[in-house]
Amino acid sequence: xxxxxxxxxxxxxxxxxxxxxxxxxxxxxxxxxxxxxxxxxxxxxxxxxxxxxxxxxxxxxxxxxxxxxxxxxxxxxxxxxxx
Amino acid sequence: xxxxxxxxxxxxxxxxxxxxxxxxxxxxxxxxxxxxxxxxxxxxxxxxxxxxxxxxxxxxxxxxxxxxxxxxxxxxxxxxxxxxxxxxxxxxxxxxxxxxxxxxxxxxxxxxxxxxxxxxxxxxxxxxxxxxxxxxxxxxxxxxxxxxxxxxxxxxxxxxxxxxxxxxxxxxxxxxxxxxxxxxxxxxxxxxxxxxxxxxxxxxx
Numbered sequence: 001x002x003x004x005x006x007x008x009x010x011x012x013x014x015x016x017x018x019x020x021x022x023x024x025x026x027x028x029x030x031x032x033x034x035x036x037x038x039x040x041x042x043x044x045x046x047x048x049x050x051x052x053x054x055x056x057x058x059x060x061x062x063x064x065x066x067x068x069x070x071x072x073x074x075x076x077x078x079x080x081x082x083x
Numbered sequence: 084x085x086x087x088x089x090x091x092x093x094x095x096x097x098x099x100x101x102x103x104x105x106x107x108x109x110x111x112x113x114x115x116x117x118x119x120x121x122x123x124x125x126x127x128x129x130x131x132x133x134x135x136x137x138x139x140x141x142x143x144x145x146x147x148x149x150x151x152x153x154x155x156x157x158x159x160x161x162x163x164x165x166x167x168x169x170x171x172x173x174x175x176x177x178x179x180x181x182x183x184x185x186x187x188x189x190x191x192x193x194x195x196x197x198x199x200x201x202x203x204x205x206x207x208x209x210x211x212x213x214x215x216x217x218x219x220x221x222x223x224x225x226x227x228x229x230x231x232x233x234x235x236x237x238x239x240x241x242x243x244x245x246x247x248x249x250x251x252x253x254x255x256x257x258x259x260x261x262x263x264x265x266x267x268x269x270x271x272x273x274x275x276x277x278x279x280x281x282x283x284x285x286x287x288x
Contacts, residue, residue: 018273025253064230076159
């Protein structure tokens with residue numbers, strides 16, 4: 001019995017681990033959202049992972065290239081010939 | 084939503100943050116209206132859509148190619164398809180998903196044509212903070228470290244991470260953008276997170 005419960009918890013944990021990135025960006029709804037919310041209350045590993053992912057999301061990497069929208073658009077304009 | 088509010092929301096999206104659901108839906112509706120007008124070769128509508136998507140596509144492609152020339156070409160090739168094929172957009176996915184999927188395909192094509200893979204120096208990920216206590220790592224350094232760690236991921240994994248955290252896409256939208264099953268998206272994300280944790284260990288709390 002305990003073994004079955006543990007196996008079930010493990011399955012839920014794995015499901016939540018898979019869904020966490022989209023929980024972080026608020027893209028889950030319905031049963032998936034409920035599942036993650038419930039599990040987060042009882043799982044320290046997922047809580048810590050959630051915090052880590054929030055930091056990752058809040059720190060978008062720098063843009064490394066400089067591009068000007070006007071000059072790029074000017075290059076495209078001559079190609080916009082109605083078909 | 085007023086014009087000013089919409090402009091403000093778009094600026095936030097350009098910077099990588101996601102607006103609330105209702106606002107997002109307004110922007111999607113506006114994009115759909117623009118696409119309908121572009122289908123009738125309305126250049127003013129195209130101009131608006133181009134300027135609205137340019138910063139987002141630039142950020143997306145920056146992580147894929149790191150080449151100014153390539154990014155500009157891919158954006159213009161993508162938007163040319165939008166101009167020519169707007170009439171075929173059938174509304175089964177968001178306009179943004181449609182445009183990003185075109186950009187993704189164009190980028191893959193462009194990268195295949197380049198016989199010069201970008202080498203990533205994994206050591207630099209940790210070298211950025213050598214001898215520096217964690218609390219002194221600035222936001223800018225952190226962003227650079229994350230950028231380098233992302234660059235160390237295989238392209239498909241990097242794209243899933245990029246589209247999720249920095250473009251706010253759900254797994255279904257990413258699957259449509261990358262033309263792959265949802266489970267593949269989830270698996271790529273799983274492996275990407277594992278690798279990122281290793282690469283960024285000690286650099287992020």
